[in-house]
Amino acid sequence: MSLSPGIYFMSGNSAVAEGAIFAGCRFFAGYPITPSSELAERMAARLPRVGGIFIQMEDEIGSIMAIIGASWGGLKAMTATSGPGFSLMQESIGFAAITETPIVICDVQRAGPSTGMPTYVGQGDVMQAKWGSHGPYEIIAVSPSSVQECFDLTIRAFNLAEKYRVPVIILMDERLSHLYEKVRVPRKEDVIIVNRKLPKSKKNFLPYLADADLIPPMPPIGEGYHFHVTGLTHDERGYPKIDPEVQDRLVRRLCDKIRYHADEIIDIQTYMMDNAKIAVVAFGSVVRPAIKAIKLARSKGIKAGLINLRTIWPFPEKIIREYAEKVHTFIVAEINYGQIVHKVRESVNGKAKVVLLPKMGGAIHTPEEILNEIMEAR
Amino acid sequence: MEIIICGFGGQGIVRAGYILGYAAAVMEDKESSFVPSYGPEARGGECASRIVISNERIDYPFITTVDILIAMAQPAYNKYIEYLKPGGIILHDEDLVKPDERASKASEIYSVPATRIAERLGNRIVANIVMLGFFCAVTKIIGYDAMKKAVEAGVPARFKEINLKAFDKGYNYGLEVIGKDKRKALAVQ
Amino acid sequence: MPMEFVDHHIRDKYLKVDRLPHIWCPGCGIGSILNAFLLGMEKAEVDPDQVIVVSGIGCTGRVPGYLNMDTFHTTHGRAIPFAVGLKLARPDMHVVVFSGDGDLVTIGGNHFIHAARRNNDLLVILVNNFNYGMTGGQVGATTPTGAITTTTPYGNLERPFNIPYLAAAAGAVYVARWTSLHVRRLAWSIAEAFHRKGFRVIEVLSQCPTTFGRRNKMPEGIDMLRWYRDNCVIQHYADPKDAEIVPGRKIIIGKFIDITDGVETFEEKAWNLVRKFLGDRIEIPFRKGLRCPKEIPG
Incomplete structure (x- = not known):
């Protein structure tokens, strides 16, 4: 079964796989792609032993569609991929969003665009994770920065997917996927595992009639609910409706069920932010050099702190806005040429200076590079 | 404590790195991290494992300077000797690595014929474990029991016996080396 | 005798009647095929609640949207991988993929051949109307050479897929072809296929007068049905290689392949692997391997 409580030493890829199994994931469909393949390999070895199914599909589109199918079949399901495969999955992410299917996708980011540098790190999929499919919709994305967080946030990803009936993306990166660290596996009874809400009765059941929390209960198949699921705009009965009013109602709810619960979903971590005048904003493996840089800065008497975006989407606008009253500069360190910096700038809204510290991919920032930027900002 | 184990792909560099990290994290409940080199190369290419062992939470595991360099092949030594901090320690395979003048920044240099010992045991593939035994004896960063248990857990079951033998050979060779010079052993502490 | 109007149909119970009328054009073949499907499901005596379309x-x-069953209308070309996941999760269900030629063998062609190769336990009803009807009659991978479509105004330069041959080559264990004219035989075939397991393909040649027929000298639905009547030859176990559709030549229909006996499905293999590790500690709801009599009455 899932790992027994204790201390383990494993890679980020393995920790996501084990976190998933711990959370109850019993279906994995994937397609080999560097640097995420070890995750699929671990699932292939582990799932049959815990009563789950692994299938290697013919491509990433097949993989994500298979997990959407399996999720409707009642299993918690996930896939893992990297940039090129994540690009292929975008249409189906929109399908999962409109059909409100709980799925988890682990995107182990590598240097792009295109084939780029398959074995080297990148963080260029941040905006794609949010906006990659067409049309207005919301997803949730979490971003671990240690192997322990790979385990913990994967459990959280499944819980969020099940609770909000939404695709949840684990934005990993190559550096973290191949980093081995200590993982403390908790006792089952110490971890909350969320399962999707089921309908109470078949009588007058409408598959897309949401409760007050904006989330409709998800019917099981084969039990006579006779529900229809479609990627077309649909009404509460699940019937296709080509009608701007129905579209308005549906899209608002799909987005608002996430936006209204943003405070509950967002779980960011701060480090030495209490009296900070300079905030480094980072996520994923960049958090690691950032922590070291902040320690170095503090040792020089510079009041710097870190905001670790463990939840990237929905973006923690409110938190950034609050810190904009306290700090004079935000340094946004990311392995791309400027993505999440736009959200930071929007949230700060001119109240403080926002500086981008980019890396184009292939390497992560060194602590010294971040420290230098902090020194400049002083 | 920052360590690099380097050599050719196929020498078990990654496994040695994993076992070392595992021994520290699981067997001794220290903090440790391990980053294997990751690239399209498989056997024959240059390969390195980066390990950090600490009593505190490790902020930054992607190290570029090291306290201990363990070299199993000359080209890898040539590349990673740059990473060694002044006053650091070099462990190397006696036959496969010849330290050059750049090694003068090291405070100590220990050599072991790890591959030769492994060949005598019947499989040169266990040279990495001979080296881990040697490392264990000369540095004492990880205790003998913890390290040996980690080796046991970290190798395929059918090769357990030969690996444990290799570990003890390396360990005993290390004890002999430091037995000749007690000062050296203390320098690492 | 005065014309009688009825306000219901005997198979209304399988339909979401509040969704009618349907969107299909007058003269379209999909309605007949849907009727044959319901008839086949009835003949097979399977519980509609256990059939997922x-x-x-x-x-x-659009077919699933009218069925009063659990149904899924997925993205373009991806019905098969969705069904693969669904069926693996619920091996006790009958999972039917009911879609068109453009969807299943053009944009979704890769999924089609791989599901066949793997022997995923799906019943695929592939309605072939030789073109992309909904988008206005463009060429597809099934359009006959020389045919006029909106994107081949000077005639189709390409050679179409021979679907029975493609399915057979990829490993499908049950392959049949019928037309929207041969509704009774089609219903019988569907009933039979319900009681087989593995990757089963029934190609149904249909008529699309609005966007295909009218540009190819068959402007009414009845014209295409006449083409089927005059040119189709029922020939069971014919070599699928000979099933190519060439204007002016005979069209072979019938059952080409039925080798489902004793062939393990991917679902059985995958769950047997689980069973190997967990034994009876896990309950796997496989659907009962009912065997159909060779002749289904009616």
């Missing part, structure tokens, strides 16, 4: 995009893709 999955489609992709296109005119045929």
